Amino acid sequence: GPAPVDYQAEDCTVSQGAVEANHAGYTGTGFVNGDNVAGAYVECAVTVAAAGQRTLTVRFANGTTSARPMAVTVNGAAPVTVSFPPTANWDTWATAELTATLAAGANTVRLTATTANGGPNVDYLNVR
Numbered sequence: 001g002p003a004p005v006d007y008q009a010e011d012c013t014v015s016q017g018a019v020e021a022n023h024a025g026y027t028g029t030g031f032v033n034g035d036n037v038a039g040a041y042v043e044c045a046v047t048v049a050a051a052g053q054r055t056l057t058v059r060f061a062n063g064t065t066s067a068r069p070m071a072v073t074v075n076g077a078a079p080v081t082v083s084f085p086p087t088a089n090w091d092t093w094a095t096a097e098l099t100a101t102l103a104a105g106a107n108t109v110r111l112t113a114t115t116a117n118g119g120p121n122v123d124y125l126n127v128r
Ligand code: GCU
Pocket: 023, 033, 034, 036, 090, 117, 118, 119, 120, 121
């Protein structure tokens, strides 16, 4: 199949958040620190040649002691909640996976914080 692609969060659309680089271990030029509010999101434009199921991998850090859940929607539909558990500190990154069905051509993948704590820091979205 096609090669996996990393969509750096700092290159995606951010609503209620900022691109930062003050914690080690990110890839690319930084990561997205969403505001600590429900509704903050990062949305990546993902283009694939053929429709079908893909594995989405989110690289994240959560330096708190509680999960930071986010709703993941593809093309605005069918939210799937991913929990994003603690990663020991903000310099420690982990990955979370989900499967999603993408359409041929352009898609949007949006990760939206579902609690007032906001989401984790997000490094990238990988699609394979
Ligand atoms: C700290 C940390 C940020 C993080 C924030 C949070 O301020 O430095 O990178 O985003 O906590 O709680 O979300």
